């Protein structure tokens with residue numbers, strides 16, 4: 001067994017030498033770093049996407065919350081790190097919460113750029129860099145008994161090829177954030193690809209982004225269960241071109257069984273938009289229209305109220321550029337936990353052939369009838385509510401009529 005991680009194969013030390021590519025300085029969060037100067041991010045010899053700042057801000061926020069809640073300085077593993085921007089920021093901006101970050105990427109130029117920036121920013125005592133195939137490094141680290149409290153898995157496309165190799169390197173209790181960017185498969189443009197990769201069928205309708213997240217969650221839960229781990233999603237997002245979910249992970253057979261039992265199907269009425277999430281095997285469900293079915297997928301909560309509240313509290317003392325956006329995402333997590341119904345005002349308006357009343361008016365009416373109503377950030381002009389779909393359609397028809405009479 002090795003005690004010094006720098007002895008593990010593929011360790012890539014900080015370096016003064018910049019690779020043979022053009023360069024420019026970029027600022028993100030609390031750091032300024034050197035990157036390739038490319039016209040288009042997808043043609044660049046190393047990958048850096050400025051749009052993913054929200055994804056990185058979320059990683060920083062939840063890492064801090066996890067550290068505080070568990071009263072531990074955490075060890076972080078980022079197996080697909082690109083040029084290492086996430087780790088550079090974490091090491092600098094969250095230094096009191098994080099004792100060590102292991103990053104890895106098999107790209108030659110990405111690795112050189114990461115090594116250069118680690119050296120320039122003097123972060124070599126906190127960040128250990130590797131140039132390896134991600135899965136083989138993870139299993140190697142696990143064999144050498146290295147363990148991590150937080151893994152951030154951020155691939156191009158699906159996380160599914162990598163996820164099985166992450167569990168052995170995690171502490172018994174830990175946190176993992178998983179991103180998927182292949183939204184065309186997850187949102188139903190390529191249903192066969194979705195079933196092949198995630199083991200479930202998607203739905204291309206008004207709640208397609210939520211279905212995407214639920215399909216991804218179910219596939220991650222199944223992978224963890226194969227290693228006797230139970231997962232609990234604490235924060236789920238579907239923004240820009242990806243879905244990202246934070247899970248708590250428990251090495252415990254009972255927790256694994258419980259999580260797997262929450263996997264099932266969604267049944268959506270194409271007339272009144274009512275959704276039913278039912279765990280277990282596929283079954284017959286009746287409503288006023290045709291029933292569209294997606295799954296197997298996660299039928300449980302997407303958010304944990306307490307964790308979202310802690311993240312909201314921590315966010316207030318952070319200087320993150322996506323603060324306002326994250327606030328809205330967390331607010332949904334706080335207000336909508338346990339609230340599965342999902343309605344699109346555009347879809348209902350089109351179905352009833354009416355111009356939709358404002359969200360404010362609709363939500364006032366819903367709440368006055370004793371139901372909950374929370375705006376969702378998964379798609380525009382949509383909300384979550386426990387009002388039955390048929391009652392909602394009646395309510396909107398009456399509201400449109402009243403507005404005409406004013």
Ligand SMILES: C[S@@+](CC[C@H](N)C(=O)[O-])C[C@H]1O[C@@H](n2cnc3c(N)ncnc32)[C@H](O)[C@@H]1O
Pocket residue numbers: 047048049052056079080081082083084085086104105106107110132133134135154155156
């Ligand atoms: C989406 S990028 C990571 C972006 C980074 N996490 C960030 O915040 O900017 C995915 C990275 O995974 C790397 N990669 C893909 N497959 C890999 C593998 N099997 N082993 C190691 N690295 C891999 C690619 O070189 C690429 O840099």
Ligand SMILES: [Zn+2]
Pocket residue numbers: 269270271272273274287288289389390
């Ligand atoms: Zn119906």
